Every structure is written in C-alpha cells, then in structure tokens.
Amino acid sequence: MDLMLLFDYIGTMVFAISGTLTAAQKKLDIFGAIFIGFVTAIGGGTVRDMMLGNTPVSWIQSTDYFFVILFGIIITVIFKKAVLKWRNTLFLFDTIGIGVFTVLGLEKALSFGIDAPIAVIMGLSSAVVGGIIRDTLCNEVPLIFHREIYATACIAGAIVYLILAHLGVAPEIYNWVTVATIICIRIIVVRFKLTMPTLSLTDKIN
Amino acid sequence: MDLMLLFDYIGTMVFAISGTLTAAQKKLDIFGAIFIGFVTAIGGGTVRDMMLGNTPVSWIQSTDYFFVILFGIIITVIFKKAVLKWRNTLFLFDTIGIGVFTVLGLEKALSFGIDAPIAVIMGLSSAVVGGIIRDTLCNEVPLIFHREIYATACIAGAIVYLILAHLGVAPEIYNWVTVATIICIRIIVVRFKLTMPTLSLTDKIN
C-alpha cells in the first residue's frame, strides 16, 4: 500500500499544478492561483469526506498533503514554462492520480458501510470534484461536462474493483488492476479523441 | 408518512429531470447531464445534512435515492421530447417536491434541536440549494435569484408548519397543510406572473 500512498501524493501534486495553471491562464493573481491549486487538489476528497462524515477531512489531519500541494504550486510558479512543456508527462501522472483517487474514494466509502453503487459515486467524486470546483471558480462550465471522458474511465475502473473484490481477489491485486483499467481507458479515449455525445434537445432521435 | 416518502421520491426524480434538461440546454455531454441531474436532486439535502452533521448524508445511506434519480435521468435521456411536452405536469410534481423537501428539511433540523428561525432556513435550503448548484455549474446566475419566487412559498409554508406545530396540531395534518400551502402559493405566483422586485441601486426610493 506504500506505493498507493506515493501515487496519491503524486496525483495530489499534479492536481495542484493543473489548478495553478488553469488560474494562470485566466490571468488571476498569485493568491488566486495558489488558492485554486489547493482547491483542485483537495476538493474531491474534501467533499467525499464531508458527505461520509469522515471529519476532520483527510487533508487537514496531517501536514503531508499541505506540503505536497505547496511543492506542486511552487514548482509551477517558478518553472511555469518547463511545466507547460512537460504536459504529456503531467497527463500521465494526472491519469494515475485519477485512478488512485477513485480507488481510495471507493475504499473509504466501503469502510463506512456504503452500498456498492453509491461507493462508485464516492470514488468518482474523489476523482472529479476538484476539477469541477476549479473550473467553476474560474467562471467556466466544468471541462469534464463537455470534453474528454475520464469520468467514464473512473466508473469502469470502479466496477472492475467491485467485481474483483466480490470474487475474493486480494486487495493488493484489485487496487492496481483498477488503477490500470482507468489509465488504459483514458489513454485510449485521448489517443482516439473519443468524446461523449451531447444530449441535444433539438435532434430527431426521440 | 408513507405518502410523504413517496412524494419525496417523486420530487427527487423530478429534480433529477430538471437538472438533466438544464444541462442538455447548455449542450453539455451525457456525463455532464447525468452529473448535474444527480447534483440537482441531492444538492439541497446534502448541504443541509452536512451543516447539521447528519452524516453519512441521507442519500448515500441507501440505494433508494440512487435508483430513483437514475430512473429520472434515463427517462429524460431516452424520452427527452416527451419529457419536454409534459412540462406542465412536471411543474406540478416539481412544486410538490419543493413542498415535501421543505417539510423534511424542517423536521430534520428540529430533530437536531435547531431553533425555529434557523429550521426554516434549513427547510428552504433543502428545497432550493439543488437548483442553485445546478445553475452555478451551468455557469448561469441561479434562476431563483432573479425569476419566479418559489422561495417565498417555502418560507410561508414553513411558518404555517411552525404555527400549527406550536398549536398542538397532529403532524399528519400540519405536514400536508404545509405542502398544500406551498403548492397553492407557487401556483398563484406562476399563474399571475408575480415576481420579486429587484433591489436597484439607482432608483429614487430613499
């Protein structure tokens, strides 16, 4: 599980970088960029923990996440051009982060005795809510609602997790199979530029 | 109270439909529409429960709300044209939902020992916050802040509830009188196109 924690930290840091970059693109000031970097990194887990009643919420129980996030933000502020150049590498870590957040959210929800379908939503929330808050604070319709379907990857991964857990597979195995599933689906989606259809109200399909 | 629960489910489903339709009008993709359908349906109760400390929040304690919401969303996605045609019927169920949400929010707050004026706010929050989150995520100023005064109906209903409860009327009676009050006021408001005045900063008064 140490490796899972390491990837949790890396995912958190990459989310902080993504928040800081989005804020910079909107020409916010440094405080805005730092604030949005933080909220992007901790938003999903915070909302999940508040809904479960797992308080004080995870990230405020120790300073580990704080320093990981601060490190991500400082890196972005100082080396912003380099960070922008490494985008493809960041994309990979972002994807790993999403996978790990989904697994951790699922685990946490199941440990609170939450039923499987709702636990899937808790896993998904852990992965996507930070980005939704980031875009809302930047006064944009959240990216995830109209571009790039990583939510689908999370849900598919969560279902794989539940099936393997139900079949009695060891956690050390199904945790990583889940993360791998999410990473594979997301890479396929991005490589082939797959998008979700919109729910048009004017087209002919009843 | 079984009838109250039934109306709670119907209200939840209608809120999910309203969220899904709003997302579709903003040309979001199917994931965005489903996500916003969910948040619209559970947002008010979730914020109320998190403020009260009633965790895990109501809708994640069983799968009932999950399936009710999923049903509403699937209906909307498959039969969107029909759903749009039934708007007037939906309006009625939406109004019933608002009434029931107000009563349930009030009850929950009072059961936590919250004082009456704050319990009214908790009832109102249960009814309106889902729609406020829906509009905010769609990057719009919430509809309820500048059109159609159903909040007033909720507050009036909540006051009726408190008066009747104080007079010793049975819950079976005052619950429904409250819901009926909210429905009547809202229908009158919509029929006569009543709106709240704006708080202009440039007009001559005072």
Add this chain to the structure above:
Amino acid sequence: MDLMLLFDYIGTMVFAISGTLTAAQKKLDIFGAIFIGFVTAIGGGTVRDMMLGNTPVSWIQSTDYFFVILFGIIITVIFKKAVLKWRNTLFLFDTIGIGVFTVLGLEKALSFGIDAPIAVIMGLSSAVVGGIIRDTLCNEVPLIFHREIYATACIAGAIVYLILAHLGVAPEIYNWVTVATIICIRIIVVRFKLTMPTLSLTDKIN
C-alpha cells in the same frame, strides 16, 4: 473575549451588507439579495466547520447570527443609498471582521488539534470563503483572485498569532495583536493600491 464576540457580530453584519450590495449591483431580486447576503456572512465559517466536523455548524446553533445578519440585510434594503455613502466606514468594519474571523478560525482549528500550517488555512478560509461563494453565485470570478490582497494580510496575521502563542504570550494580547496586524496591512495595501502580480504564462521570466 466579549469584545471579540462583538466584533465577530459586527464583521458578520458587514459581510451580510457586502453580499446584499453585490447582489443588488447584479440586479438580482430581493430574495437573491437576501440569500447572497446570508451566504456571504456565514459561508466561511460554515465550510471551516464542515471540514473540521464541528457540527451543527456555528451559526445554526443559536439565533444570534441569524438576527445579526437579518439586521444587516434589512438596513441595506431600506437605507441602500446611505449604506453606499458610508462605504469607507464599512471598509473599516469589513477589515475588522476579516481580522476577527481569521483569529476565530485559527482558534477553532487549533482546538481540534489541527497542525499550525493547516490551522492558518482554516483561519484564512473563515475570512475569505464567504466572499468567494458570493462572487461565484453572482457568476463572477471571485474578486479576491484578481484584486486587493487581503488574503496576504490574513496569512501574515495568522503567522503573528502562532509566533506569539508559541512564545507564551497571553491570548488576550495575541488575539488583538493579530487583528491589528491584519487591519494595518490591509489599510497599507489599499492606501498604496498594492496588488499581487498575476502568474502570466507568456512573460519572459524563466
């Protein structure tokens, strides 16, 4: 500490006034103005309490805050022109409010055993989140992300608080030194029109 409570109420009232005025400038109706006045006043403390698990959240545990907020909103609705004229006085009370909110947020977090750096964030959140929600609901990028650096004043004040507390100074003293530090920094910032630099992605640095 009674004076601290008095300033907490005054700060809450001034935040309610600021929310109501912002809503009026966006031409929202009276319900929208009242709702946003409330949320601006209680938003920061509510999010802090929900993250800490201090539930029911502070403002719903008694009707004191309710009446203070209602008074601020009614004053604004009735005497809006006068309120607009007293802007400079309001600015002073707003600044006092921010200082007091920071101290109270810090204290609350430390009483939950939260580590110092995270407690600073909890103090800051108490002071700034209400305004962030206010601007987001009004469909604006939050003011604090691109104008006027009072967040910096809060963080500086919080650090002064922690240092004095660590040195064994009495709470009656360090509480007020913290508030005074925040007020002084903010007044200097506004007087000299200091702003935070933006984090431009196109400039030459690095």
